[in-house]
Amino acid sequence: MQIQLNHLMPIPLQDKLRQRSSDIWNQDVTFKPGSWVKIKAPSGTGKTTLIHYLYHIRYDYTGKVQINGKPWQDYNKNELALMRQQEVSVVFQDLRLFEQLTARENISLKNVMQSRPYYPVEKINEMAARLQVSHILEQSGSTLSYGERQRIAIIRALAQPFQWLFMDEPFSHLDEENTQRAAALIAEECKARNAGFILTDLDNDQHFTYDVHYHL
Amino acid sequence: MRPFFDLLKKIIQTGVGKSRFFMAAVGLGIAMLLILIAIQAHTNFTQLLYSSKNQNETADFLVINKTITNAMMGQSAKSIFTPEEIATIKQQPFVQAFGLVTSSQYKVVIQAPGDLHFATDMFFEAVPDSFLDVKNEDWKWSAGDRTIPIILPNDFLNLYNFGFSLSQDLPQISQETVKALPLQVSISNNLVADPYMGHVVGFSDRISSFLVPASFMSWANAKYGTGTVTGTSRVIIKTPDPSNPALVKFLKDNGYTTNQDKLKFSKTRLIVQTIVSVVGFFGLILLFFALLVFSMFIQLVIASCKREIQLLVILGTAPGQLQRYLLKQFVPVYIIIGILSLLIVTGLQYWASATLATHQMQVSTWPGIPVLAGTLSVLALVYIVNLVTVCKYVNAI
Structure with missing residues (x-):
């Protein structure tokens, strides 16, 4: 699945962004299938906005986001839902877990959204164990710390098929050790699927062997 | 779909305004009962008037x-x-x-x-x-x-x-x-x-x-x-059919007269027809209000879970899945109401036929096809109204 940006420009940030150069905004960019992409961005340059555009939950832009040569707008609600179930996955900066569900239920929500579970329970348990959140799986989402939520959100994003994984500062609340574990798990899962990812962060990092770097 | 719907159950709280839903369900039940009774009473009356089983030859x-x-x-x-x-x-x-x-x-x-x-x-x-x-x-x-x-x-x-x-x-x-x-x-x-x-x-x-x-x-x-x-x-x-109200009206309008005894049944028939129509009419009115309350209830459920539903859609839940889930919460209730109403009407009809039989009036022991058709059409109407409402509000999110 190929992602192309054509002169993409967020309308609210237009004036600000025109005054500085960017590798992404107002450029023609193509993300090749399976490539691991790092986008480094200082605060306020539209990092989260970009992820939302890529995932098509914000639409206030000029230019185009093309998925397989077709703008997002041309996909209807059902096709979009299918894409989100099968082809693209996401770790939001604000995580977006359901507080009324337990950690395990939050994960399995994505796991069972398609007609049959993507991963067996054992696999989910194993991933939880690797990120050291096994003990909080049965706790309600509202009682979890931010770091715990972040790891649950990562596991949730991995509990579905995808060709692209979008991550918005996925390790912002994790210590170095947990970050390493999470990155290793993500890399493994992406390799298993031959999938690419787009990761946005404030700084440079060595968590992955990135194919491409961009400055936002 | 089963495990997914179980999770949806925890996210989309249909418990909000449950008493309202219950009242609407009771209203639907009564409406259905009135409509079915009106249909069956009409069937019975027609049977009494025209069926060859009933001795009083009407011609x-x-x-x-x-x-x-x-x-x-x-x-x-x-x-x-x-x-x-x-x-x-x-x-x-x-x-x-x-x-x-x-x-x-x-x-x-x-x-x-x-x-x-x-x-x-x-x-x-x-x-x-x-x-x-x-x-x-x-x-x-x-x-x-x-x-x-x-x-x-x-x-x-x-x-x-x-x-x-x-x-x-x-x-x-x-x-x-x-x-x-x-x-x-x-x-x-x-x-x-x-x-x-x-x-x-x-x-x-x-x-x-x-x-x-x-x-x-x-x-x-x-x-x-x-x-x-x-x-x-x-x-x-x-x-x-000397009890035909049209005949009676024709005679009256033209100042004609005949053996009034033979027309006597016409008055009874007119009264029965009026009562049956009024009962059916009230049934329809009640049905209308029940439908209205159901629609408002669905709207309330969806509005009260708007954030959750938005997040579900963001995570990739298809509108069709949401619609199916929501309908699944309501439709079984309607079907149960339909079956209950049908059972009650069956009981009433059984009793009515037994009672009438002692007066040498034969009506069928079981409710007729019209009652069954009535049940199905009311259920179909309720289902369609629900489907339209659910689709409308889910798509609006």
Whole structure:
């Protein structure tokens, strides 16, 4: 699945962004299938906005986001839902877990959204164990710390098929050790699927062997 | 889908306003019950009226004449049907057959034979044979016959036997005796008088008149008549259903009258029809409000879970999945209500048929196809309204 940006420009940030150069905004960019992409961005340059555009939950832009040569707008609600179930996955900066569900239920929500579970329970348990959140799986989402939520959100994003994984500062609340574990798990899962990812962060990092770097 | 729906159950709280939903469900149940009862009552009533199982044959003969009012007294011409009026009556949809009652244009005197010392002035009338309830081989007359077959009204003999004879100390007479009596009939006009023999061949419950065969009537009118045609003041019709309100209205509107007893059922029928319609109407009104409350309930559920539903959609839940899930929360309730209503109506019908059977009125033991169709259409309507509402509000998110 190929992602192309054509002169993409967020309308609210237009004036600000025109005054500085960017590798992404107002450029023609193509993300090749399976490539691991790092986008480094200082605060306020539209990092989260970009992820939302890529995932098509914000639409206030000029230019185009093309998925397989077709703008997002041309996909209807059902096709979009299918894409989100099968082809693209996401770790939001604000995580977006359901507080009324337990950690395990939050994960399995994505796991069972398609007609049959993507991963067996054992696999989910194993991933939880690797990120050291096994003990909080049965706790309600509202009682979890931010770091715990972040790891649950990562596991949730991995509990579905995808060709692209979008991550918005996925390790912002994790210590170095947990970050390493999470990155290793993500890399493994992406390799298993031959999938690419787009990761946005404030700084440079060595968590992955990135194919491409961009400055936002 | 099962595990996913289990999770949705925790996210989308349908418990909000549960009491409202319960009230709406009860409303739907009552509405359904009223509609089904109205349908079944109508079916039963139709069955009672028209079914061959019910003995009271409804096709009936009515003798119609104009109402004699004080203003008309002394002007016999006013009670005569004009050809236009006759044509109008013939055209009515409830008139299956139509016949004129021909009256005699000559004088008739009847005398009992022998020592009975009974003589009376009389008149004859004639109707087409197909309107008679007396079937008798002797009921025929051809030119030259000196014996005239006569049909008397049953009421006439009853009046004599139970009214006149008892008070006058005269013997009561049986139908057989009357039939055996050779009556002396004198037919005359102002010029000639001829003797004939009268022979009573039967008694009619249907037509209150002294009837002779139509063939005799036309022959005698030609022979003894004054030449002036007096016209028809009574007609006879055959109608499949004397209780038809349209017939009653037609008679009333035109100032015609007939044996009111035969129309009595019409009033009952009108009342029953009105009650059934009112019940059905209230059922429909109630159904409408139940649908309204259901729609508002669905709207409330979706609005109260708007954030959750938005997040579900962001995570990739298809609108179809949400719609299916929401409908699954409500539709089983409707189906249960439908089945319950159907069961109650079945029970009522069973009871009604047993009760009516003791009065020799046969209706079917089980509710008919119309009730089943009614249940299905109400359920289909509720389902469609729900589907439309759910789709509308889910897509709006």
